[in-house]
Amino acid sequence: MADIARKANAQWMGDLKRGKGNISTESGTVKDAQYSFGTRFENGVGTNPEELLAAAHAGCFTMQLSALLAAHGHDPQDVRTEATCEMVKDGAGFKVSTMRLQVRGKVGNIDQAEFEKHVAQAAELCPLSRVMQGNVEIVHEAVLE
Secondary structure, three states: OOOOOOOOEEEEEOOOOEEEEEEEEEOOOOOOEEEEEEHHHOOOOEEOOHHHHHHHHHHHHHHHHHHHHHHHHOOEEEEEEEEEEEEEEEEEEEEEEEEEEEEEEEHHHEOHHHHHHHHHHHHHHHHHHHHOOOOOEEEEEEOOO
């Protein structure tokens, strides 16, 4: 049995190119967010699975990094991560190939080298990174402010 379980749901109506759908989370934070072929492949208005994956990974990674920093005696005052989920054509479809994490932090009691070390460790340890390991290249850039 799982220690933690979170739910989300999606609905799709119609074929791939003309259809549309919505995505919601159990918490209600995301409720009936619209997605479509246009939002996924043509930058239309709405969300898409890759954007949501990037948001989830940014959140998970940033929490993991903050925990590591604090556990090692550093003061994580402000840590921000921009995640970019990249897809490439793969045979008849697409696949997520790379997740780019650009991290900026205001952290006390640390230098750039130590910050980069903790960023690399967080990129390996966060639960969503672990889901992707072996399937998606995770690239990170760390800037200590």
